[in-house]
Amino acid sequence: MNKELRQAIIAGNWKMNKTRPEAKALIEELKPIAANASCGVVICVPYTNLETAVELTKGTNIKVGAENVHFEKSGAFTGEISADMLTEIGVEYVIIGHSERRQYFGETDETVNKRTKAALAAGLKPIVCVGELLWERECDITEEVIARQIKLDLFDVSAEDVKKTVIAYEPVWAIGTGKTATAEQAQEVCAFIRATLAKLYGQDVADAVTIQYGGSMNPKNASELVAQPDVDGGLIGGASLKAADFGVLLDAASNG
Ligand code: PEP
Numbered sequence: 001m002n003k004e005l006r007q008a009i010i011a012g013n014w015k016m017n018k019t020r021p022e023a024k025a026l027i028e029e030l031k032p033i034a035a036n037a038s039c040g041v042v043i044c045v046p047y048t049n050l051e052t053a054v055e056l057t058k059g060t061n062i063k064v065g066a067e068n069v070h071f072e073k074s075g076a077f078t079g080e081i082s083a084d085m086l087t088e089i090g091v092e093y094v095i096i097g098h099s100e101r102r103q104y105f106g107e108t109d110e111t112v113n114k115r116t117k118a119a120l121a122a123g124l125k126p127i128v129c130v131g132e133l134l135w136e137r138e139c140d141i142t143e144e145v146i147a148r149q150i151k152l153d154l155f156d157v158s159a160e161d162v163k164k165t166v167i168a169y170e171p172v173w174a175i176g177t178g179k180t181a182t183a184e185q186a187q188e189v190c191a192f193i194r195a196t197l198a199k200l201y202g203q204d205v206a207d208a209v210t211i212q213y214g215g216s217m218n219p220k221n222a223s224e225l226v227a228q229p230d231v232d233g234g235l236i237g238g239a240s241l242k243a244a245d246f247g248v249l250l251d252a253a254s255n256g
Contacts, residue, residue: 005207008226008233008253009040009166011065011127012240013095013214016046023049026243027056033247034062038254039233040210042093043240044127047081054090065093065127068101071114083122094119095235097129097153099172109152116153120161127166127235128153129214130193134173143192150196159201166210167193168235174215176237180225186213187228194230219248226256 018026023045034041044065045053053064070080086094096119097112112128119126130149132142146169154162169189171181181189190211198206213225214235225231226249233253239245 002207003229003232003256006210006232007040008256009042009210009212010037010233010246010249010253011040011042011044011093011095011166011168011212011235012246013067013098013235013237014043014045014049014240015067015100015237017241018046018049020049020052023052024056026241027053027062029243030062030246031057031060033243034250035060036254037061037250039250039256041250042127044093044095050086050091051089063092064090065095065125066091067095067098069094069096069115069119069124071111071118073118083118083124087122087124091124093125093127093166095127095129095168097149099129099131099170099175103172109149112149112153113155113157116165117157120157120164125164125166127168127212129168129170129235131170131172131175131215137171137173142189146189146192147196150193151200154200159205162197162201162205163208166212167197168212168214169193170214170235176216178216180216180218180221181213183221183224183228183231186225186231190228190230190232217249219245219252222249222252223256226253231256 042063096115101107132145194206210232217234218239
């Protein structure tokens, strides 16, 4: 077990939830709950809540992330936000290639790769999401799908930058569906991701990368998932919207 070589991180993905007053209330509730966590704590919030989240978490162990970023530095890209705009206000992480972006907003491995490189160049830590569809799992091509995503999403990213990148294994069939991968399934694919990274970048790099599981992780199933040798915390949707539930996940990852 090489878990001591990397940090377990629990990252909340709030998606399109929480007005500013609601965000303030949730962060205030979360601060004392998160204070004793020994794992990394990240909340990825809608753009409109980023400044509030950065302000309210100053001096705490909670880091703030965005849910997407554009790959160009500036220009005629109506509705988009650049990496520099995020770092300027104190954002440290950004989710890239979430399956909802791939499914509803035409995100491809090529744009995931461009966004990842832009984020790293600006000093952001990307949380790059990969995962198979249900029918891909049923066709027994999960490993091919994951290997392809890892290779394309990280194409031309240096070994040093890969170490700063978090990979979130999120089987698409488990996101927001209440269907969780078993601990065995999560471990199997996270170990495969690490082996793929080892082939591409060497074992020392692979051992240093935080690989999260995401997909209906909740207070009941978290301990078993994060105890797996290659699962370094989680990317959490629904359960990140309630401070008490998120706190249970932080405890699980702190002890995992
Ligand atoms: C997610 O949005 O990344 C996610 C894992 O959602 P949920 O925990 O709700 O399945």
